[in-house]
Amino acid sequence: MAAISDSEYTMSLPCMASHGRKEALLSLTIVWHSVLDRVGEQYFAPYGGEAIAVSRFAPLFVRPDGEQRPLGERCVARSPVLLQATDDGALKIVLPASSMRVQVDGVAVASETLIGPETLRTGALLRLGGGVLLCINQRTLLPTTNRIPLLVGVSESIELARRALCRAAGTDMQVLLRGETGTGKELAARAIHDLGRRAAEPFVAVNMAGLSDTLAAADLFGAAKGAYTGADSARHGYFGEAAGGTLFLDEIGDAPPEVQPMLLRVLENGEYHALGSSRQQVSRARLIAATDRELNSAKFNQPLLWRLEALVIRMPALRQRREDLGLLIVHFIRRWEAANGAAAALPIAFVGEMCAYDWPGNVRQLSNVVQRALLAASDTTPVLEELLGVPPAMPVVADAARRETPPRNRVKLGSISAQAVLRAMESAGWSVRAGALLLGVSRPSMYKLLEAHPQIRPATAFPPEELRVTLEGNGYDILRCASVLKTPGEALRRYALLHGLLVKERNKGAPG
CATH class of the missing domain: 3.40.50.300 (P-loop containing nucleotide triphosphate hydrolases)
Incomplete structure (x- = not known):
């Protein structure tokens, strides 16, 4: 990885330097912003103190040079999202009185939501509107000036x-x-x-x-x-x-x-x-x-x-550095732009997927996927599962769907019955992507069909206690629970993780 300049915000925050600090801090890191130079800026506050109001105008995020400024993004509401620590170590998210869309770890939230202590330690992704991703996590160490710019990150x-x-x-x-x-x-x-x-x-x-x-x-x-055959000279x-x-x-x-x-x-x-x-x-x-x-x-x-x-x-794994993912993605985009002489961009939904992934191949794998995504983005919307170079979660269904329903043979949504939608989702193992392929519709169209379906509900419609009982009764098998509850499996997995109801290791093979 080539070195990059401080203008790309790989430095930690010199104004926040501290030694021997032990009390818990709540850290907000800009993982994505419409202005890429903002990625990596941070805000810190004592954990357990007053509620933190996050809006278009507050709090002030700190740049490496010490300058402070708010998010300033038009997609972020003036009315704030409130972040308040609870007595048991969780973080309560109170939504604003606005129409701004809010997601936590890829799950849309419509009411007060809790982020568990374990999730806070690894980092939770808060998406505000259509243009900002923040990583929320606990830490005890404030950053100092980065003396090793080759090692990008502020985590x-x-x-x-x-x-x-x-x-x-x-x-x-x-x-x-x-x-x-x-x-x-x-x-x-x-x-x-x-x-x-x-x-x-x-x-x-x-x-x-x-x-x-x-x-x-x-x-x-x-x-x-002459020490061995072929040693014609000393070495x-x-x-x-x-x-x-x-x-x-x-x-x-x-x-x-x-x-x-x-x-x-x-x-x-x-x-x-x-x-x-x-x-x-x-x-x-x-x-x-x-x-x-x-x-x-x-x-x-x-x-x-x-x-x-x-x-x-x-050396830490990338899943232990979730707040660094945006900086690394920007670094790879900048490197791509320098090599190709053209501006490049990635959709925020795709960036959110990348930031939620655990990256078993770490920085090297992330670099490869970003390059593949930038290649694909000029023609189509990148799909993380395809760019990872691994078989999809439902390979037989997905491959069969591709053979039976080529993408060009799209059908009108009004011609698809509710029974056909339910049958497709059951056949696809409650994978939205595979279900869309079976029906011959795009993923956005598939989401519209699911929203309008009288029997299929979003994962967030289930109270956590009901979900806990369903998980326990089905051996924590997400595929089985998705079928029982009639809800898309990947969203159900994220919702269960968000509420601390599912250990990631139990969830191998969840649908995409």
């Missing part, structure tokens, strides 16, 4: 990671970076190097998974001429190339067993031998390793692990 988790990386940069200790794939471990390693005293020396990155078992020792430690190896700089060993868990004792020796006393040479060499390189899996097993040299773990820094 507490990325702030903690950046602070740890800055501390590591002030030492020569070995560092083990842990984190899922796509969380920016190589960027973190480069940040440690660039901020440390070795910044003028080489930074050498090696993917250990790409080393062959037979030549791994030569690749790492070098080889004398330095990665330790030699790194010299007095930094050697980054990515995917350290894939290090061939033959070289693990050699790595341990280098870490213990700095000594190593090139393959086929009796001359002892001494490494002055600093070692930083990274892994996306646990190494506490007999398959990995445990003394080596203990040496690597002099400092351990965990």
Whole structure:
């Protein structure tokens, strides 16, 4: 990921710097705005204090340069949405006396709504009107100036990671970076190097998974001429190339067993031998390793692990950084615009879907999907499920629907009976998208048919207690509950999560 300037608001807020703060704060982060330069601005207030009024004119969100300004978006009502902490740690949302549409985590709300404590910790998405998305979450740490602009974000988790990386940069200790794939471990390693005293020396990155078992020792430690077939001249190896700089060993868990004792020796006393040479060499390189899996097993040299773990820094997953998603999306849009020489945009509904997704591939996956979406947006409305490159939740139904009803064969809504709509939704497993394909109508048209149907109700029409009883009686199977209640499954899933009635892990296979 290339560095981006502070004009794109990747800095944290210098005016809000604080040390050792422990009381809970309520944070509002602009995740999307019609003016993309506003994305990433934040507002903080003590959690549990007075109700916060969110309207077109209040509160004042802080920019990285310290300037404060309200949302100022015409789609946001003058009459405020009130956010009030409850005694049990939840957040009550009181709607304004206006016609402004309000959604929480993609679910339209028409009355007073509660956001549970667990949802607040991960971040809830509040959509106001048709142009603003806010991430609401609890945190205890106020941001400081970002010294690592390569690591974009204003969330507490990325702030903690950046602070740890800055501390590591002030030492020569070995560092083990842990984190899922796509969380920016190589960027973190480069940040440690660039901020440390070795910044003028080489930074050498090696993917250990790409080393062959037979030549791994030569690749790492070098080889004398004639040490193996094809060695027509001496080679330095990665330790030699790194010299007095930094050697980054990515995917350290894939290090061939033959070289693990050699790595341990280098870490213990700095000594190593090139393959086929009796001359002892001494490494002055600093070692930083990274892994996306646990190494506490007999398959990995445990003394080596203990040496690597002099400092351990965990890079947060994207689902732990929900308030950073807008900034990252804007960054990828800006990068696209620079590469293609043209302005680009994404619809807010699609951005909302992206911000609600958990991103198992993290930043790398998000980057790929944004690029695919920008390609698709010129011709059609992007569909997240398709752009993720994974099969839809109802693959058989969806594929059959595509074959039986091509998109160009749209039918008039007045010709579709209520019985046909109900039959299509049952066949589609209560997936709106698959049901629309079966009927040969667009998704917006399908929503109109559902709203007009006498038997199908929106998820928000069910009191939380009734939904809880239905979930318990059906083994927390969303597909079954959707069929029982006759309501679209994905909206039901979001509504259940919003009220803390459904653990995400129980919901594998929910319809889209």
